Amino acid sequence: MNKRIGILTGGGDCPGLNALIRAVVKSAINEHGWEAVGILDGFEGLLWPGRYTKLSYDDVSEILTTGGTILGSSNRINPFAVKEEKDGRVRITDRSGEVVRVIKRLGLDVLFVSGGDGTMTIASGINALGVPVIGMPKTIDNDLRGTDFTIGFDTAVTIASEAIDRLRTTAQSHHRVMVVEVMGRNAGWIALESGIASGADVVLIPEIPFSFESICKAIELRRRKGRLYTIVVAAEGARPLGEKPVVRREVKTSAEPIRLGGIGEVVTHEIESRTGIETRVTVLGHVQRGGTPTARDRNLATLFGIEAVRAAHDGKTGIYVALKGNKITRLPLRQAAQGIRRVPVNGLEVQAARAIGMRFGNE
Numbered sequence: 001m002n003k004r005i006g007i008l009t010g011g012g013d014c015p016g017l018n019a020l021i022r023a024v025v026k027s028a029i030n031e032h033g034w035e036a037v038g039i040l041d042g043f044e045g046l047l048w049p050g051r052y053t054k055l056s057y058d059d060v061s062e063i064l065t066t067g068g069t070i071l072g073s074s075n076r077i078n079p080f081a082v083k084e085e086k087d088g089r090v091r092i093t094d095r096s097g098e099v100v101r102v103i104k105r106l107g108l109d110v111l112f113v114s115g116g117d118g119t120m121t122i123a124s125g126i127n128a129l130g131v132p133v134i135g136m137p138k139t140i141d142n143d144l145r146g147t148d149f150t151i152g153f154d155t156a157v158t159i160a161s162e163a164i165d166r167l168r169t170t171a172q173s174h175h176r177v178m179v180v181e182v183m184g185r186n187a188g189w190i191a192l193e194s195g196i197a198s199g200a201d202v203v204l205i206p207e208i209p210f211s212f213e214s215i216c217k218a219i220e221l222r223r224r225k226g227r228l229y230t231i232v233v234a235a236e237g238a239r240p241l242g243e244k245p246v247v248r249r250e251v252k253t254s255a256e257p258i259r260l261g262g263i264g265e266v267v268t269h270e271i272e273s274r275t276g277i278e279t280r281v282t283v284l285g286h287v288q289r290g291g292t293p294t295a296r297d298r299n300l301a302t303l304f305g306i307e308a309v310r311a312a313h314d315g316k317t318g319i320y321v322a323l324k325g326n327k328i329t330r331l332p333l334r335q336a337a338q339g340i341r342r343v344p345v346n347g348l349e350v351q352a353a354r355a356i357g358m359r360f361g362n363e
């Protein structure tokens with residue numbers, strides 16, 4: 001049967017989204033002769049009229065290697081709880097019914113949604129309202145349940161690892177401590193994997209609360225062994241034991257009201273004042289989400305996109321595609337909305353890191 005499919009990219013952008021859009025649209029057109037419509041700016045595009053564009057084969061040519069998303073994205077609005085501020089008070093409205101009406105008006109048979117846990121939770125809710133939805137995992141944080149990897153993670157780890165490699169030379173030359181703050185609000189995957197890849201000495205992740213004493217002890221121990229510099233990687237959601245993460249900004253009207261950031265600065269200040277060793281901080285921020293995707297992210301995006309179209313062809317909706325081992329599988333969409341996938345504190349990666357002498361600030 002001829003289908004009209006819609007596709008949107010929700011949440012924070014990441015490298016590999018264009019490869020995913022290309023895979024979905026090309027295989028929908030090539031293999032089934034379906035029609036594709038791109039919804040602009042994530043779920044926001046389904047709340048205002050006219051925020052969509054038809055996608056032809058040519059529209060998705062030449063985008064494989066580009067970062068960002070040609071459709072735009074947004075993490076500001078959850079249609080189930082749209083926030084508006086008036087006279088200093090935040091009003092919350094459920095506008096999910098409007099989203100469903102727009103999808104019907106556009107004549108979409110299936111909605112393809114790429115997102116992390118926030119977007120997938122919305123997608124699952126929209127699916128429960130009767131819209132056939134297929135999810136495709138993306139987020140540099142790699143914290144979506146059910147999948148070993150999400151699109152964007154490999155690029156973010158590659159960027160962070162390269163940045164740490166570059167900071168190491170100055171750390172060595174000047175005998176400094178270099179603190180690198182990377183993204184990761186609730187899960188420390190980027191910090192952990194870039195830390196392992198670049199041979200960082202101390203890695204601070206949200207899953208393992210740390211103490212400043214322990215970090216300083218590790219730095220001083222290295223000094224006594226003649227290693228005059230130390231690399232510390234801190235996820236933005238890392239926090240000292242018994243404390244809350246450092247909040248950079250609050251945006252009351254956003255679906256994600258808290259922006260983290262600043263732990264690198266705090267750690268730097270504490271190390272310098274406790275040890276007297278010159279300590280500098282670098283915050284990688286959105287650099288981790290920008291630019292060309294790695295080959296691995298392009299290929300993962302392509303496999304996810306193709307499998308999502310196959311599922312739609314099989315009449316299987318209310319699912320998301322996921323990587324498990326070496327296989328792309330289909331999982332119930334509601335599973336993606338059941339909380340995030342954190343770093344297991346006694347898992348293989350943490351054990352490997354400890355075995356090669358990395359510290360987590362809780363020793």
Ligand code: F6P
Nearest residue numbers: 012075139140141183184185259
């Ligand atoms: O979820 C991806 C992510 O990059 C997080 O690591 C980070 O905390 C957040 O998005 C930042 O979002 P924004 O770009 O909206 O500030």
